[in-house]
Amino acid sequence: MDTILVVNAGSSSVKFQIFSVEGEGDLRRQIKGQIDGIGSRPRLRASGVRGVPLAHRAYPIESVSDVSAAMGVASGWLRDELRISPMAVGHRVVHGGPDFVGPVLIDHGIVAQLERFVALAPLHQPHNLALVRSLLANFPTLPQVACFDTAFHRTRDAVSDHYAIPHQLYAEGVRRYGFHGLSYEYVAKTLPHVAPEIAKGRVIVAHLGSGASMCALKGGRSIESTMGFTALDGLPMGTRPGQIDPGVVLYLISEKGMSPAKVQDFLYRDSGLKGLSGVSNDMRELEASEDPKVKLAIDYFVYRVGLHAGMLAAALQGLDAFVFTAGIGENSIRIRARIVDQLRWLGATLNPIGNSRHMRLISGSDSCIPVYVIPTDEELMIAQHTLSLLLERPSPGVRHERAS
Structure with a gap:
């Protein structure tokens, strides 16, 4: 079964979901979990389809000291106990700055660009990127996709985008970005079905x-x-x-x-x-x-x-x-x-x-x-963007390493 792993890293938790890829690119949520209490009282909790409990266990503090270690615990559990090796990972990245107007496949150059915005989202960006770097180091050919909370707002008119400050600062990236874009994108795509x-x-x-x-x-x-x-x-x-x-x-x-x-x-x-x-x-x-x-x-x-x-x-x-x-x-x-x-x-x-x-x-x-x-579903949006980017890539003869 082909699957996509979606992760959202915070300062003391890593939330993750597994989506299976079915039929003509349809996605079905299979697992929803998180590791919280990182650095204090780490615990893994996860549930399957219709909320069936799959895991609820505690870990020693020293074994889950940061988000990278937490991701290692989660991926080990998925791999060893559930036999799940995702074909790609989709990340929520809070700040994409002026350069990123949509999801992007991640490499070391992209990470370097995104590190420029750590000071603009200090509660989220450092942890988002720490997880990306960890996976790049351990699974260098596993496709990773960054999905930005700022991207949905990047089509706004200039009058909504500017502050009343000299234009040079705007050119340097000091502008009104807007956030929670993945949530708003989901609602915008759901409204035609609801109303x-x-x-x-x-x-x-x-x-x-x-x-x-x-x-x-x-x-x-x-x-x-x-x-x-x-x-x-x-x-x-x-x-x-x-x-x-x-x-x-x-x-x-x-x-x-x-x-x-x-x-x-x-x-x-x-x-x-x-x-x-x-x-x-x-x-x-x-x-x-x-x-x-x-x-x-x-x-x-x-x-x-x-x-x-x-x-x-x-x-x-x-x-x-x-x-x-x-x-x-x-x-x-x-x-x-x-x-x-x-x-x-x-x-x-x-x-x-x-x-x-x-x-x-x-x-x-x-x-x-x-x-x-309308309940939001940012994780589904990330999974859809990740799958779309994978399908758009030239793929003949290319095999991607899985997180195993």
Whole structure:
């Protein structure tokens, strides 16, 4: 059975999925797993088709000290116990910079180019690339494909792409990239099947999770988003502040004596819902708390989603639908209800029963715009891109090493 391995590496976890290649290039998810607790309490958890448990085991700290070691454990388990040797690996890479407008086959030169953007996505890029380098070293002929969270937004108009700074900086790559592109791409491709009447219209998609952003789609194409040069801008997130006056950064450096490295750590790890609530970056924990600071953090999150919805509706010159996706958007009944209430001025109303049942369409019958919940599937998008690139390659007489 030909399979594709999809991986998404973070600082303390490696998530992976196995897709089988069937028929005329159809993909079927076979395994979903992750190794988390890297460097502290490592454990492998995996499930198969329909959620059947396949593994749940712990490892000594010293045996899984970094993402490369975690990938070694996962690939060893796949190979030795399940007899799976993937034909290719697809990676989520957060930042592709100005040069990469679509998925690309990885080699050492590509890795060197992508390392330039580590400082622009410090929570993700170093770990994405560490895994790529490990596989290049151990399986040099195994095809690897980088799929970028920035690529979906690279077709936007220049007016959406620029900051009001000298053009030389834009030429160097200082521009508004946008992120969560794999998620938005999946939603854009799913909408014609869910709601063909609005798929080519003006749609706001809210990707609400620990990382959060929103995107304005017109005809299935990104025309504006809330994130910019880095994944700090826009909506408040689990540990990131979202939109903030650059003067705050200058104040932290000049008045508080913080180094650039300390400021970076502060903005990426100690702000957002965590910083505002003083309790947690997890919306589930926050919703269960009665702490007044927690209430403010949730109020702020909902308010900012509504505020940015107005900005994106202006960019679209109207609105035909609103879509929730990602962890909070797919699962939090209360947050969805509060956000729809923020959209009343756009004519949105809620069907409380549909919302409580997590139905796909949760707007009321009198709503001027439909409101949908569409679970995202970034891993499927990565698998599809990986397979597409493999099929496009000239292949006569070429054999690829498998991860065995």
